[in-house]
Amino acid sequence: MSARGLKPEGHAVRAATGAVRWTPADPCPLHRGEHYTASGRCVECTRLAKEPAKQARYWAEHSADINRKRREQRRGRAS
């Protein structure tokens, strides 16, 4: 699920609760954590995006694990 789909959900949460962050039902597959209600973006991805070198290092270390989790998630939904 893309951040585009999360944005209306985040806005609804912010309107209802005033929260700046929330954990969506279908969060970022990398972090499985909180997203910003304003942008729908993953908090952790946003933080990493501010530091490209850090992000590149993160991906180098975790890409295999992330891809495996994504495959498992897809399989889980297909059944």
Ligand SMILES: [Zn+2]
């Ligand atoms: Zn993320």
